Amino acid sequence: MINGSPHIAVNLQEVHARIAEAALRAGRDPTDVQLVAVTKTFPVEAILEAYAAGQRDFGENRPEEGAEKIPLVGERLGISPINPVWHMIGHIQSRKADLVIAHFDVVHAVDRMKLAARLSQLAHEAGRQVPVLLECNVSGEASKYGYTAAGWETDSAVRQALRAEVAQVVRMPGLRVEGLMTVAPIGDDVTMARRTFASLRGLRDYLREEFPDVDWTHLSMGMSDDFEAAIAEGATLVRIGRAIFGART
Ligand SMILES: *Cc1c(COP(=O)(O)O)cnc(C)c1O
Secondary structure, eight states, X not given: OTTOOTHHHHHHHHHHHHHHHHHHHXXXXXXXXXXXXXXXXXXXXXXXXXXXXXXOEXXXXXXHHHXXXXXXXXXXXXXXXXXXXXXXXXXOOGGGHHHHXXXXXXXXXXXXXXXXXXXXXXXXHTTOOEEEEEEEEOSOOTTOOSEEOTTTTTOHHHHHHHHHHHHHHTTOTTEEEEEEEOOXXXXXXXXXXXXXXXXHHHHHHHHHHHOTTSOOOEEEOOOTTTHHHHHHTTOSEEEESHHHHOOOO
């Protein structure tokens, strides 16, 4: 590739190897863990390089940035046999929901009723059935988005509130709930992150019992610094940016 370096392809290989090792250590099938390459702030060239190396799932965290880059990637790829799959992984303002439905395939961060209702309406109008994950704040950090879920294991009021919200979202047309998503506390303490991931997994198992007709397959958790801990706790989707594309400026 002109001007290019092989570093993205090499990094991808390394990340895949680390994912496989973490899965095997946990007694899991490595193919049950899907890598979402997070391309926020990185240019279209970097995305195409990852695509050329075989990557197909990509994540962006801002609707406008996705709305700009996704069509450009599509043009550059032309008619290719396998389209990239675009994951919206960040917080969505309700008034940006139209960009999300217009450009993205999967939504990881449904975190409130108003947003769910808006996405449902738009997806339904577009004749789509959009896979979504419910973002849950299991760590209790005030800075985090997500349905309030800290202490769900012991606090029945938290459980009841969450259960009532979920009951509404799973009935909405145009959306297909497929699991949960969380962001762990940032820091050197992987133990803390791991506790967060374990809590999300437990919550997923609880919801699976409460709503057996819903497909609760996915746990979207783990980023560059903590994805191995997330895989140990059952992650099926890991969202990784820096370990593939390098530091963001
Ligand atoms: C940026 C981002 C990631 C990826 O983070 P890295 O540290 O670059 O791996 C994952 N999830 C969300 C929600 C993000 O915004």
